[in-house]
Amino acid sequence: MVMERMDESIIGMMNELSDEDTQPAAIRFGPKGKNRLDVVSKSFITVGEERIPMEDKLVLDDLVQIRLPKTFSIMSPEVAALKYPSERRPSLIYTNETASINLAFTYTESKLTESPEQLRAFMDVMKQILRRTQPLARWQEEGIREIAGSHIGFFEFVAPALDTDIYNLISFVSLQGRALLCTFNCTEQELSDWKQVGWGIMDSLSIVSTESDENAKGEGNL
Secondary structure, three states: OOOOOOOHHHHHHHHHOOOOOOOOHHHHHOOOOOOOHHHOOOOEEEEOOEEEEEEEEEEOOOOEEEEEEOOOEEOOHHHHHHHOOOOOOOOEEEEOOOOOEEEEEEEEEEEOOOOHHHHHHHHHHHHHHHHHHOOOOEEEEEEEEEEOOEEEEEEEEEEEOOOOEEEEEEEEEEEOOEEEEEEEEEEHHHHHHHHHHHHHHHHOOEEOOOHHHHHHHHHHOO
């Protein structure tokens, strides 16, 4: 089995995400998926009646680059504790002023290589966990896509919360041999304005090559 043990931080995050199968997006959109980066590539985006400036941001010790609204800020520990009561909450969360639109990063201890086969096996385990923790979730899309040279898996679903339904888009990627989960979520009421933006943000995610990475690649070519 690819993974003998699932990192507890993943299970904790899944429990915080507040039984229908779907045809994999890799089938419907082709093996490289459908890139929607152009939605967020401009200096400003329009969401509803609001004009929002965008910027490229380095996160997780500058190992990951992603494009975000400049108006987003890191969620305070106090607000994070309310929205993610588990101690295994995501390690980094960017949010809007009302904390209704969030982008969370969970860098786990679970081993994950860049192999599409291992990524699929990892996603299969994740889906089993989600089906147990979110039995009422409405699944929309799932698949593996190639973006900026990296294979990135994703799940897209809507899950019930206390007073509203929450849209979730989760990306899975290998970062230095470990699984990184990046989650975009918003309330279902805001979905029509933010869904394409969320996809664009996810499509902007890229792993920053380090000098050690380049050396390793060079050694592997000898």
